[in-house]
Amino acid sequence: MEVVVTRNIPSAALNVLNKRFKVDLWQSDDIIPRETLISKIKAKDGLLCLLTDKIDKEVLDSAGDRLQAVSTISVGVDHINRSECTMRGIKIGYTPEVLxxxxxxxxxxxxxxxxxxxxxxxxxxxxxxxxxxxxxxxxxxxxxxxxxxxxxxxxxxxxxxxxxxxxxxxxxxxxxxxxxxxxxxxxxxxxxxxxxxxxxxxxxxxxxxxxxxxxxxxxxxxxxxxxxxxxxxxxxxxxxxxxxxxxxxxxxxxxxxxxxxxxxxxxxxxxxxxxxxxxxxxxxxTPHIGSASEKTRTEMTMLAVENLICALENRAMPAQY
Amino acid sequence: MEVVVTRNIPSAALNVLNKRFKVDLWQSDDIIPRETLISKIKAKDGLLCLLTDKIDKEVLDSAGDRLQAVSTISVGVDHINRSECTMRGIKIGYTPEVLxxxxxxxxxxxxxxxxxxxxxxxxxxxxxxxxxxxxxxxxxxxxxxxxxxxxxxxxxxxxxxxxxxxxxxxxxxxxxxxxxxxxxxxxxxxxxxxxxxxxxxxxxxxxxxxxxxxxxxxxxxxxxxxxxxxxxxxxxxxxxxxxxxxxxxxxxxxxxxxxxxxxxxxxxxxxxxxxxxxxxxxxxxTPHIGSASEKTRTEMTMLAVENLICALENRAMPAQY
CATH class of the missing domain: 3.40.50.720 (NAD(P)-binding Rossmann-like Domain)
Known part of the structure; x- marks a missing residue:
């Protein structure tokens, strides 16, 4: 299966994903351009994203039928069109508590x-x-x-x-x-x-x-x-x-x-x-650094990775929204 | 009696001093130059100072015999030569607790x-x-x-x-x-x-x-x-x-x-x-602003003024070091 990752993530988390999936990584510390995301997500099975990525109808349309899960490295999910995801049977993972x-x-x-x-x-x-x-x-x-x-x-x-x-x-x-x-x-x-x-x-x-x-x-x-x-x-x-x-x-x-x-x-x-x-x-x-300690951001990313893996392998996600 | 005040202080505190003493004020938000302090303190009865003013032997010598009290608007007294003050019978006031x-x-x-x-x-x-x-x-x-x-x-x-x-x-x-x-x-x-x-x-x-x-x-x-x-x-x-x-x-x-x-x-x-x-x-x-809220700095100044008045009027100071 293939997944998109929209930002550089800690290598420990990336390694876990690489072992199971083909990973299409936006290898940058900056926000992925919207056109790049729309292009990359075509025919992918899963998406690991951040709150800076707007996951709306257009992005979901571009993904097509294969997309099963959107896993965000955040506790807020207001950047994701939840009703569109529900209609399409796409699971949403998020990262409460750890932050x-x-x-x-x-x-x-x-x-x-x-x-x-x-x-x-x-x-x-x-x-x-x-x-x-x-x-x-x-x-x-x-x-x-x-x-x-x-x-x-x-x-x-x-x-x-x-x-x-x-x-x-x-x-x-x-x-x-x-x-x-x-x-x-x-x-x-x-x-x-x-x-x-x-x-x-x-x-x-x-x-x-x-x-x-x-x-x-x-x-x-x-x-x-x-x-x-x-x-x-x-x-x-x-x-x-x-x-x-x-x-x-x-x-x-x-x-x-x-x-x-x-x-x-x-x-x-x-x-x-x-x-x-x-x-x-x-x-x-400040530039949205409320959870930006190394320990916390790593825990958030590992939880988001675990959410994505479980969703794509049809197991219960540790934190499904 | 005459007193020196080494910085602009809240007007409420200055008014209290003006009613009782002749006040020689360094009317500035900046630190009083050392030569100015040495000159101003000659033949004064009291001194209201800050931690930025070094009250050493030279300053005390310049003051002469009339100086009875040094009242600092601070809880630290390391800027004051305490042993010289003790020898000369000069009382020291400070501002604990309020800050x-x-x-x-x-x-x-x-x-x-x-x-x-x-x-x-x-x-x-x-x-x-x-x-x-x-x-x-x-x-x-x-x-x-x-x-x-x-x-x-x-x-x-x-x-x-x-x-x-x-x-x-x-x-x-x-x-x-x-x-x-x-x-x-x-x-x-x-x-x-x-x-x-x-x-x-x-x-x-x-x-x-x-x-x-x-x-x-x-x-x-x-x-x-x-x-x-x-x-x-x-x-x-x-x-x-x-x-x-x-x-x-x-x-x-x-x-x-x-x-x-x-x-x-x-x-x-x-x-x-x-x-x-x-x-x-x-x-x-940061520029030594640990106690720099309006409420706290005013309380410190009022306590220092009360210390100075009590010392010069031979009453117990509320906070003698």
Missing amino acids: TAATAEFAVGLLLSTSRRIVEGTHAAKRSNSVCFFILCQKYKVTNDVTACVLVLLVDDKTTDRVGTILILRIANFSHSYFFKKDKAFEENLWVHFASFPDLLRESDFIISCCSFNQSTDGVFDKEAFKQMKNSAIFVNIARGGVVNQDDLYDALSRNVIRGAGLDVTTPEPLPTDHPLFTLDNCVV | TAATAEFAVGLLLSTSRRIVEGTHAAKRSNSVCFFILCQKYKVTNDVTACVLVLLVDDKTTDRVGTILILRIANFSHSYFFKKDKAFEENLWVHFASFPDLLRESDFIISCCSFNQSTDGVFDKEAFKQMKNSAIFVNIARGGVVNQDDLYDALSRNVIRGAGLDVTTPEPLPTDHPLFTLDNCVV
Whole structure:
């Protein structure tokens, strides 16, 4: 059988695939061009892809009848047309759980990098011989430290529950944590309280978006949402770029409607280097590296490989979506 | 009575001083030049200073007999010649506790910014349209995530105990934490275990220096110490620049003896912009902003002002060193 792999993957994972299948590899650290993917996938049995590869009807049409499985090295599956896959009997594999701890850890790091202005601090230190230990902090205003409260936005999704739960554990000792979920199935505890979305926007100092991207969260962080937040609020997005209206975010950041934003996810990815968000001192943009530790990315890839093998050999996938 | 203030301080604090004393203010956000300080302090009764001001014998000589108190807006007092002050009957005030939470929080942020390569990530995102979601992480190696253990170096000092204790609380949910202290007075608990300094250097993935700077810690992180650390180790310094031999650190970072360093403190401060450490991708330098939240810096300044007033009015200082 033949499979397409859309990016350089760790050699251990590639070796496993090579032993069983004929592998058509896009041998690059960069995103596979769409035309190349459409061409390569013709008459293949399986696809190992990333969240940067849009697997829509056109790609599936090009693949044809032989395609049995799409295995993505990600926990999000919003880049895959699930209903088209279902209609064609194509199985979808994904990589939950193995990235939960790394992503929650990264969220805390991105939050603190943004709120404590660590990235700006490194620039200030490199640029000026007199920047040291501000007293007035006028140029270097940091409104909130550990007295702040935290919002974790969750929706009805088993995956974001996991990241959100670990995130709360990580951050619980820093501050009061609040927790938003559409239903109340998740039990309240010492740090977790339920509140409506508008209440949380109004009351929170830090807002971390870690929800799934779907119809109900599409553009949910828009002009109206930023207006409800405190002027001192820090907004962090580790979910998907689509939950944010980026024009509204740029406007809110440049007019100090909110104080800062840390974005590990954007629309599109990668964000063009001339994007206006890159011009703002109070916006920290990282290139979707929430799960990018060597250990975690290797575990994700090995799980995706195992998913693909099981699907093509008609065995139960360890993580079928 | 007359006092010198060596930097712009929040107006609330300045107002309190102005009501009681004639204030000679260095009205700047930059460090007061040494000659200016030596000139201004002549025949003054009190001094409100920062850790960037070296209060040595020459400065005290220039002040003369009238000087009764040196009040520093910092928890460290290594910039003040304590024995000279004691001989002259000059009281020293400092600002413990009020900065503990902010500094511990910052330490976690600096650790994650360095270990998860958040600063490098922002540069990569700005510079290249193809940098996104590395799989191999070859250019972007992050060895350790949450499975790592942590070292917190403490010595026999009540101040560093406080920061260290809060730091451990903050970081406990991330990983196994270890704790080094010269004596065993601090009680062991679930996350805190005692170990020798060499054992900790060898076994730790993350090493956070939050000790006092004194004779026993002067240059303790040197070539020999870095050699004992893992090649994957991340070293973070929130203590004082003097605990590190910076030439040895540069050598260790550039030859990959250790993987990365996050430094909020350096020798000197500010670090000259042409310093070799600034040329390294795996070194994150911030301009001593561990306590630089508006709330915390204001509380520190108000405490230092209260210390100075009490000393000059012969009442007990709220925080005498």
